[in-house]
Amino acid sequence: MFADLIPLEINSLSVAFVVPPDWTVESSITRGANGQYDVAEPEKAVFFLGRSLRKTSTNIDGMALDLVFSGKWRFKESDALERATRVMHKYLALTGFRLPGKSSIMIAPLPISDPQTGWKAETRGSTIVLLINPNPRTEVSKAQLAIIFTHELLHLWVPNSLKLEGDYDWFFEGFTLYTALRTALELKLIDFKEFLNTLGRVYDTYRAHPDDTSLIDESERRWASAGTQVYVKGMLVAFLYDLMIRRESGGQTTLADRYRDLFKGQVTDGPDGNEVIITVLGSTPVYRVFLKSYVENTTAVELERALPAYGLSLASTGKGSQLRVGRDLNGEQKRLLRSLGYQD
Numbered sequence: 001m002f003a004d005l006i007p008l009e010i011n012s013l014s015v016a017f018v019v020p021p022d023w024t025v026e027s028s029i030t031r032g033a034n035g036q037y038d039v040a041e042p043e044k045a046v047f048f049l050g051r052s053l054r055k056t057s058t059n060i061d062g063m064a065l066d067l068v069f070s071g072k073w074r075f076k077e078s079d080a081l082e083r084a085t086r087v088m089h090k091y092l093a094l095t096g097f098r099l100p101g102k103s104s105i106m107i108a109p110l111p112i113s114d115p116q117t118g119w120k121a122e123t124r125g126s127t128i129v130l131l132i133n134p135n136p137r138t139e140v141s142k143a144q145l146a147i148i149f150t151h152e153l154l155h156l157w158v159p160n161s162l163k164l165e166g167d168y169d170w171f172f173e174g175f176t177l178y179t180a181l182r183t184a185l186e187l188k189l190i191d192f193k194e195f196l197n198t199l200g201r202v203y204d205t206y207r208a209h210p211d212d213t214s215l216i217d218e219s220e221r222r223w224a225s226a227g228t229q230v231y232v233k234g235m236l237v238a239f240l241y242d243l244m245i246r247r248e249s250g251g252q253t254t255l256a257d258r259y260r261d262l263f264k265g266q267v268t269d270g271p272d273g274n275e276v277i278i279t280v281l282g283s284t285p286v287y288r289v290f291l292k293s294y295v296e297n298t299t300a301v302e303l304e305r306a307l308p309a310y311g312l313s314l315a316s317t318g319k320g321s322q323l324r325v326g327r328d329l330n331g332e333q334k335r336l337l338r339s340l341g342y343q344d
Helices: 077-095 142-158 167-187 194-205 215-219 228-248 255-263 273-281 285-296 302-312 330-340
Strands: 013-014 023-027 037-039 047-049 054-060 061-071 102-109 119-124 127-132 314-316 320-325
Touching: 013 167, 037 061, 047 054, 054 077, 054 127, 061 077, 061 167, 077 102, 077 142, 077 255, 119 142, 127 142, 127 194, 167 215, 167 228, 167 255, 194 228, 194 314, 194 320, 215 228, 215 285, 228 255, 228 285, 228 330, 255 273, 255 285, 302 314, 302 320, 302 330
Parallel strands: 061 102, 102 127
Antiparallel strands: 013 037, 023 047, 054 061, 119 127, 314 320
């Protein structure tokens, strides 16, 4: 990752790699005829160097994608490509925006001391780096690989394809977590029960941490604090927003529609990310009040009070919070929950 290797003052450069004869170099940046790579944005550039790298390529509705592998895995490389392709199709439909250039997914082993830790991932520029613990006890299954892709691949669009400034991590992390969960449900990687169970676990994590700072302020200081609420509160706020917009539209409009609105007309370079996102999400006075409360101010998320209006309830057991579908649903609640994926 060039951001770790060169001074920040360098805005662009050309680079050539000298490697042993049996090594190769892979990147989402295309190598020129002179053997060099012209790097326009060094802070986003990722290069994968190693012995016996394996690459498979595809084109998804005009979007080029490379998967590069190092090491041996129990899942088939063709399975990884198929799952990445399904998720890419989904996010192209979600945003209506075709990624320019080539994207890369780089998968490599990460031997670490903790046998319970299965993987780590980061999306930088047009590259996803996925490091997987080769310990058989933490084997990543085909289904888990697809779930990882639902989160990381969305980052190729949000925030990496949005030319926005400022700290709006509450959206591109918290809302991405929720949208990835919705995508996993729609692709049948999880069922509706697991969808609700995941939100229950997130709610428990949220309540275990202080919530005395707005999501905007928390985003600004994310790297100077635990930053937990950016993820968990952001995800819960996305869930409540999605419920609200589904109820207001009778299940015809969802949070997913706001992503297409966000990419319409190509957002120009430079505008403040928080202002743009809040403007897109806050399209009516009701939504604007909601965002002011939960994003700009420090209103606490209280699912036990908010959910009954949508036909859901929250029960606290010895195993943690559990979200459940209510017993006596009215017609409006049934329409909303069916749009969410519930089958009665």
